[in-house]
Amino acid sequence: MQTINLKTLASALGLSVSTVSKALQDSHEISPETKQRVWQLARELDYVPNPHASSLRRKRSKIIAVVIPEVADSFFSLAIKGIEAVAQQKGYHTLIYLTYESLTKEQTILHDFQSGRVDGIIISLSGQTTHIDHVTALERKGIPVVLFDRIFEGTTLPRIITNDRESGYLATRHLLQRQCRRIGFLSVSDSLSITKQRQTGYIAALEEATMPVLPEYMLTLPDERAEQEIILSGLLTGPDAPDGLVASVEKTAILTYQLCEKLCIPIPEQLKVISFSNLETASLLNPSLSTITQPAFDMGEAAASTLFNLVEGKNIRSMPTIQCIPSELIPRRSTQQAAE
Amino acid sequence: MQTINLKTLASALGLSVSTVSKALQDSHEISPETKQRVWQLARELDYVPNPHASSLRRKRSKIIAVVIPEVADSFFSLAIKGIEAVAQQKGYHTLIYLTYESLTKEQTILHDFQSGRVDGIIISLSGQTTHIDHVTALERKGIPVVLFDRIFEGTTLPRIITNDRESGYLATRHLLQRQCRRIGFLSVSDSLSITKQRQTGYIAALEEATMPVLPEYMLTLPDERAEQEIILSGLLTGPDAPDGLVASVEKTAILTYQLCEKLCIPIPEQLKVISFSNLETASLLNPSLSTITQPAFDMGEAAASTLFNLVEGKNIRSMPTIQCIPSELIPRRSTQQAAE
Numbered sequence: 001m002q003t004i005n006l007k008t009l010a011s012a013l014g015l016s017v018s019t020v021s022k023a024l025q026d027s028h029e030i031s032p033e034t035k036q037r038v039w040q041l042a043r044e045l046d047y048v049p050n051p052h053a054s055s056l057r058r059k060r061s062k063i064i065a066v067v068i069p070e071v072a073d074s075f076f077s078l079a080i081k082g083i084e085a086v087a088q089q090k091g092y093h094t095l096i097y098l099t100y101e102s103l104t105k106e107q108t109i110l111h112d113f114q115s116g117r118v119d120g121i122i123i124s125l126s127g128q129t130t131h132i133d134h135v136t137a138l139e140r141k142g143i144p145v146v147l148f149d150r151i152f153e154g155t156t157l158p159r160i161i162t163n164d165r166e167s168g169y170l171a172t173r174h175l176l177q178r179q180c181r182r183i184g185f186l187s188v189s190d191s192l193s194i195t196k197q198r199q200t201g202y203i204a205a206l207e208e209a210t211m212p213v214l215p216e217y218m219l220t221l222p223d224e225r226a227e228q229e230i231i232l233s234g235l236l237t238g239p240d241a242p243d244g245l246v247a248s249v250e251k252t253a254i255l256t257y258q259l260c261e262k263l264c265i266p267i268p269e270q271l272k273v274i275s276f277s278n279l280e281t282a283s284l285l286n287p288s289l290s291t292i293t294q295p296a297f298d299m300g301e302a303a304a305s306t307l308f309n310l311v312e313g314k315n316i317r318s319m320p321t322i323q324c325i326p327s328e329l330i331p332r333r334s335t336q337q338a339a340e
Numbered sequence: 341m342q343t344i345n346l347k348t349l350a351s352a353l354g355l356s357v358s359t360v361s362k363a364l365q366d367s368h369e370i371s372p373e374t375k376q377r378v379w380q381l382a383r384e385l386d387y388v389p390n391p392h393a394s395s396l397r398r399k400r401s402k403i404i405a406v407v408i409p410e411v412a413d414s415f416f417s418l419a420i421k422g423i424e425a426v427a428q429q430k431g432y433h434t435l436i437y438l439t440y441e442s443l444t445k446e447q448t449i450l451h452d453f454q455s456g457r458v459d460g461i462i463i464s465l466s467g468q469t470t471h472i473d474h475v476t477a478l479e480r481k482g483i484p485v486v487l488f489d490r491i492f493e494g495t496t497l498p499r500i501i502t503n504d505r506e507s508g509y510l511a512t513r514h515l516l517q518r519q520c521r522r523i524g525f526l527s528v529s530d531s532l533s534i535t536k537q538r539q540t541g542y543i544a545a546l547e548e549a550t551m552p553v554l555p556e557y558m559l560t561l562p563d564e565r566a567e568q569e570i571i572l573s574g575l576l577t578g579p580d581a582p583d584g585l586v587a588s589v590e591k592t593a594i595l596t597y598q599l600c601e602k603l604c605i606p607i608p609e610q611l612k613v614i615s616f617s618n619l620e621t622a623s624l625l626n627p628s629l630s631t632i633t634q635p636a637f638d639m640g641e642a643a644a645s646t647l648f649n650l651v652e653g654k655n656i657r658s659m660p661t662i663q664c665i666p667s668e669l670i671p672r673r674s675t676q677q678a679a680e
Contacts, residue, residue: 286626
């Protein structure tokens, strides 16, 4: 099948390519009769403008990129829905790029955006990301960027976050109120902003209760599943095994459940668990999982709204550079006391 | 910051734009010394070619599109990992487009691809899709398309599937062997290829056991959550409530668990449940969920490999147009008998 382009239309109508192009762009230089003829044939032949060519002219790709560590996580899949809801209204495509927690992959993806492939970027940083030169390079080239959830602390770029520090504090206090005395904190990366904030809240709650803050109870799990199992099993079966755990990432809670089953450690009797999570099955687990539930959809929506304000060149001096949408603590059976 | 383009490089070096362009493309028309000068400055100034301009020249976007109904599903998030693994090796970007089960959205996305925005497409059809004119239109324009999982039956396009019919048969036989006598079948769309196949297997198993096939036990749940609850509750609390369920989609199993908790219907004592699912928490649910686990990662890999063969213009006459990778039945507590 022949490709229908400006040339095809022009020769079929006996007009110049430039006249056809101007007619399709509704230029005042072209007569209404000519425009009518061009539009009619374009419709009949199902003419689709070449996006590369028209992007060059318009300098807009009508695409926004969402760069995230993974999709196999309930927080990110919900956040994407929030972003899409806004992008669809604006007539934009949303493209999803995955870094799989790799800084190198994140840098490669972002470097490629420098050339104007997309009109704006929403990013949640990888677990390896310790600087954001590759992000600020985009801003310097005039490409709008919004950070969400996993942000970088020392930046003035717009950021959408939740109250991670306070939530870490509340989760820990919840365990203290349920009589836990040896509370552990699980994470997958200690360079992540959200990990640092949640851990600061955890420490604050322990200090408030005049409990010791012990480094051996703060575990950063490596990437490899086999290593994760060895390290966490070591903690759970050690002489001073914890009686409570704050899982700062959903997958560390799932791992804890799997290991407790294997090691015959009853939850909540011997170990109470609370996790940052948007897992749809949280209430169906055995036992049901107490969670800090993040406003994932709302954060996605807020990130997209902020990005489109930047893309459309609105005056952002009046907009807050950081927006915080609070999370919710939902107690379930995994932190219940025997007496309850 | 100024954008570094061919013109910037040319004027800085005192060369013509065309010379710089040819030098960057390593043309034999340009002397090694000139190329050296151009490359060095391009590196120093961190020159990035404009993808729209270079796509026009190369006619390759180095992008493949993955069009799927959603990411909040363990099958699709795993399949994406399989696709990415292959695309990354080939130096391609993978872009993810979501249809949210809408035929209109699927049509809009695919129509836009006609203009050559991407080099190839991997698609799993929406629940509303009853014809694939919008898919074959791409094939006619020479853009390679591979269907996976949710395919269309009457097409010669390459398809990657699992043994849905056999799995539906095995799941139902599993329930029959566990003494279920009133077995229901849950789906979310009756136009989906996978639903039809799984249901055909379900019917075959019932007929083999000389059990009646009753339309009231085959439920197609609507989109709205509230309606889903009303319809499924009606079945579960009716006079001839089922004692076994085959959930053909993961989310119908989650809904069943939630309703059974609300309605105090014990699983597996009063109702046994088996689901098509790749849910990571299947073994942690209360009770652990028996599953037909699909080879999601492998299907993603196979779809991407097939697509790149097409993109690279390999002789595909010798390739099978349909590849079937079998699923696995994993029995857990949700289908256990009291005696076991």
